[in-house]
Amino acid sequence: MIGIGNLLRQAREAKKLSLADVEKEIKIRSRYLEALEAEEFDVLPGNVYMFGFLRSYASFLGLDANDLVAKLRKHLQQDEEDAEDMKTRAPVYPPTTVSVGKKIKLLAVGLAVCLVIAYVVIYFMNQPVPQVVDPSLGQPAEETVQEQDTEDSIEATVEEPVFDGMELVLMVSNDPGSRCWVEVRADGETVFSGILEAGASQTFQAEERFWVKAGNAGVLSVNYNGEEFSDIGRVGEVVVLEFPPDNEL
Structure with a gap:
């Protein structure tokens, strides 16, 4: 909590106003006013509206709007810096040790896998290679043209969404x-x-x-x-x- 919400609520209560009363005067929904007083800033629709709502609400209550907006900006900037710091801070893990016996066992398993792979490769290399026939050689040219026309018609029907408001x-x-x-x-x-x-x-x-x-x-x-x-x-x-x-x- 950074104290902005308490200042707003105390100023409103001192004027004996409800959230509904304030909503009628400054045309900002009461749920947004309540979010400002509770400092639940994620409820508000973006930073531009959040700063604008805070400035209007504070000015209506007779508070220093510039000071409250500056405090909110500083708070949000600090939150962003803390989040970035958490991302860049890499976890530290204790070094792991592997016993000599386990190393030998892992080496033996790896060697066995390599031998199996080598055997499979050699086996398939010695098999006769089947003749590959291009399937397109046995199809009429008209079918190719028809497929191209179909692709063109599909592409032609794709349109960008248009905002009609x-x-x-x-x-x-x-x-x-x-x-x-x-x-x-x-x-x-x-x-x-x-x-x-x-x-x-x-x-x-x-x-x-x-x-x-x-x-x-x-x-x-x-x-x-x-x-x-x-x-x-x-x-x-x-x-x-x-x-x-x-x-x-």
Whole structure:
């Protein structure tokens, strides 16, 4: 335990809020909030979402979000270093000793096996070699053509799987100081809530609908299914976008 969970739970209880209350306010599922408080980080859907959820939850409770995220990063890095150290540490086994009598017995067995193999090889070398006939010489040429056509037709039917849903790409301007707080919901579920730094981009997929809230619209560009939306608002302006737009429904 690194103490992050206790800080979150104590701050929430001090505000007399339940996990359901917090879920309604910041749109993060209560099971993810509970996982943060229990420090069960493997329940969360990847590091990007984990840091974003922690930052949003801590900020909502009035805690130092940057400090908690830094502690979590350090904890995860230490876990990775410990795991790598365990992999590289080779087990040490005590030296084994074999008695002289056992060595002689093993040598005798090995010699006997070699003699048997030599006898079998010599026996088969002295046998007449059967004539090998190429089976393809006795078959008509049409069959070869038919097999080739069959292989071509099988290869032609193999297609790469295609994602037939929707794709959304968020991109932040490369200008120094450009950053944007973003919340994204895919098919009604919050899949990202956090800050995108200058030059960052994130890609999301959904089956039916996207909902996006941006806190600094002037530095954010949106690409929806290949269509670019670069002028969605002014710097510092909070906007809410939905894709597909109502006129496409």
